[in-house]
Amino acid sequence: MPKQDSLWLKSLRWIQKYLVHTIVVPQDPFADLNLDASRPLAYVMKTESLSDIAALSEITAKLGLPSPYEPLVVNGVVAPRVVCLEGRKPLFGDRASNEPFLECFMRLLAVHKEKPELDIQLVPVSLYWGRTPGKEDDTMKAAVLERENPTWLRKCLMILFLGRHNFVQFSNAVSLRYMADEHGTDMGIAHKLARVARVHFRRQRKVMTGPVLPNRQALFDSLLKSESLRKAIQEEAASKKISETQARETAIEYLDEIAANYSDSLVRIAERFLTWLWNKLYSGINIKGAEQIRQLHHDGHEIVYVPCHRSHMDYLLLSYILYYQGMVPPHIAAGINLNFWPAGPLFRRGGAFFIRRSFNGNKLYTAVFREYLDQLFAKGYSVEYFSEGGRSRTGRLLAPKTGMIAMTINSVLRGIERPVTLVPVYLGYDHVMEVATYHKELSGKKKQKESVWQVFGAIRKLGNFGQGYVNFGEPITLQNFLNETAPNWRSEVADDPEQKPTWLTPAVNVLANRVMTRINDAAAASSITLTSLVLLASEQNALERCLLERQLDLYLTLLKRVPYTSFTSVAEGDGKHLVQQGLELNKFSISADPLGEIVSIDDKQAISMTYYRNNIIHLFIIPSLIASCLINNKQISRAQIFGVVNDFYPLLKAELFMGIKDLPSYVDQVLDLFIEQGLVEETELLSVATERASQMLLLAGSVNETLQRYAIIFNLLAHRPKMERSDLESESHLLAQRLGALHGITAPEFYDKKLYNTLSVKLKELGYFSGKEDKSDVERIREQANNLLRASVRQTIVASVTAEQSFNG
Secondary structure (H helix, E strand, O other): OOOOOOHHHHHHHHHHHHHOOOEEEEEOOHHHHOOOOOOEEEEEEEEHHHHHHHHHHHHHHHHOOOOOOOEEEEEEEEOEEEEEEOOOOOOOOOOOOOHHHHHHHHHHHHHHOOOOOOOOEEEEEEEEOOOOOOOOOOOOOHHOOOOOOHHHHHHHHHHHHHHHHHEEEEOEEEEEHHHHHHHHOOHHHHHHHHHHHHHOOOOOOHHHOOOOOOOOOHHHHHHOOOOHHHHHHHHHHHHEEEEHHHHHHHHHHHHHHHOOOOOHHHHHHHHHHHHHHHHHOOOOEEEEHHHHHHHHOOOOOOOEEEOOOOOOOHHHHHHHHHHHHHOOEEEEEHHHHOOOHHEEEEEOOOOOOEEEOOOOHHHHHHHHHHHHHHHHHHHOOOOOOOOOOOOOOOOOOOOOOHHHHHHHHHHHHHHOOOOOEEEEEEEEOOOOHHHHHHHHHOOOOOOOOHHHHHHHHHHHHHOOOEEEEEEEEEEEEEEHHHHHHHHHHHHHHHHOOOOOOOOHHHHHHHHHHHHHHHHHOOOOOOOOHHHHHHOOOHHHEEEEEEHHHHHHHHHHHHHOOOOOOOOOEEEEOOOOHHHHHHHHHHHOOEEEEEEEEEEOHHHHHHHHHHHHHHHHHHHHHHHHHHHHHOOOOEEEEEHHHHHHHHHHHHHHHHHHOOOOHHHHHHHHHHHHOOOOOOEEEEEEEEEEEHHHHHHHHHHHHHHHHHHHHHHHHHHHHHHHOOOOOOHHHHHHHHHHHHHHHHHHHOHHHHHHHHHHHHHHHHHHHOOOOOOOOOOOHHHHHHHHHHOOOOHHHHHHHHHHHHHHHHHHO
16 A cells, blocks of 8 residues: 555545545444444455545545554554455456455454454445446446446546546444454454455445446337236237237337436436535435435345425435435336426436326226336336325325335235335425415415426525425335235235235235324424424414523423434424524514514414424324323323323324324323423322413413314214214314314314315224214213313304204204
8 A cells, every 4th residue: 555645645636636526425424333433443445446545535534534544553563544355456467466455354353362352343435436337238438437346547537537426435334353253363254254345345336326227128128028018918909909019009108108217427417406406495404314224225125215295306305315325316206297398308317207197997007007117126226106196285294195005015926036125204394395385275276287387486486495304214124014914925926926815905005004104203303393383382373582492492302302203303402593593594573572572473474384383293292182181180190191192092193194102101201201391290190380381381282273173073973973974074174164264273284174084084993983882982082172172162163063963953
């Protein structure tokens, strides 16, 4: 290895400084890879390369890691800081021997034998000059620029043409102490370490670049030769009374309409544009959980990303984040409505494949789409689709559409060998461009068709949008899910591949709901969502600034001390910092009088801010319900509180996709925190501390609208026990509109017909429409809901239900 101060190395570093732009994955190796700064550290690289080590040196200096040029000195033994698996490759002749590096391994292992307390960290480092995956019909350009084992001349060309796209990836450290204790310290273990490292680097390259890209026409020809498509073409010809040639041409048209045409060159150009765009729009993108997804890729999983759908930005943001996290952007199932010029062709070359909103019983289209999806999985491309089917207009998750999930399960049933894993993704924003449009649509305005003019209009309105949030939820491996749901699924499919299993539809529904639940499990509690939650629960949507900050401190403490799940992320800073962030984004208004500052939500903004509140309301709905029980009862026992929570939780779970694993423990932890914070006093019973009643009242306010909906439903059921589901949905919606008009409720979801449908479905599951339910359950829950409402609201509901019954009578 050359000396750091040699003239040749200085020249190389000077040239690279101007030609190379390096992206580090992960951005903070100490935090993401659990590196220990107190322990000795050595780097493991695949191939000896002056340019690679020079690039690594630049990065280690910025990260505070040891320089690769500094020797590793341990117990009097001096060894190179970098261990390479293979020597450099000359322009002509054989590659240099790797024996010096194996001897280095041996020296390090020998030191461990002499010094039992020693534990050197071996950190694998991969460098990628460009990320072209290559094509099945590779060109000379690809052969020259992108190869795993380039000569120095080819490496010079790579640096010249691809230096602006250099990625350095650090991997989890390997404990040399563990290797020495488990496997010994002879030459055999050194060779074994080298073999394991080679496999690691081969897998890492596939994660970073992805599988080779097919020739589009060759892909079509391959798909058309498949047994299922040949059969579908024959059936199409017979049913439409056309020739098989005509049916085949129709299938080709469908393929051309559907299939992506991924271009690595476009992705590189888009990366520069999106970097500019995100820097212009957002002050930061917060990411949580990417490391576990990288590991799944490394372990050979077929990854299917299933994000929530807030905005058209979602497509761009997730692909961009994955690219910068060292993973290949997925092939994205996009609605056919986005296939307009110029966006459609660009999206297609960025990996989008287009899907119709409805297949309308079109068997040939269904077969073509299914076969294409199977091919993506078979070739190892990651896939992304939105199970909600469309963007949420209220900020809550929508009920899932199960079509794509069903097709994914069917692909597994048809014999994909690799584990197929769904990765739920929570996407959140401090500002969603479309929110104003959403509320116009909810008020009855017709949805505008997507067009190029909308794109230009959106670009014109770009401004400071605060921060974005990408949280990866708990993955679901489909083979494991099927083993849990239908233990004999493999033998059933093998016995009769054409027969649809009876358990499949219920399993798809369970899986779809589990995905949505795990998206919500990974919610991001940000300054905007938290402040909106507090202010919308207050009278007149306004609070003294000091009270608002104190309430936010309470919410931050609650989320950190009693975490909803380990996948949830919480804003950094305190209440004062969060309020300031919201004011800087002009989301809230501030005014002052002689007594102090007042923070409020403008009347015109109030409806829009419900969108952001609804992103995280599920994180606080149980604490809010507990607070409501305490506020509305002078004294109450833990058992009584849990009884109320237990009665309402099935409905909350259905409408908010909640998945608290141990509800009694969670309720107890929340109560314990309230007591510790001085909000609640406990003798034999629980009661609100008088001096902290205002904070509990604010917390209780977040569940008020939900309880009003439940009061409407259970008052109707109590008065008309034999009510049909359809009648309950329509009459609940009618009474909600009346209640909203009389009491100033503006939240869009309060009037959402689909929400009342979701609740009625859950009530049916719980037996409320079977005629077998215990009438005392309805009466008990009605009384609980009524007792937790303001007297004026309760009177309106009871009077309206009675009047409606008299009218129907």
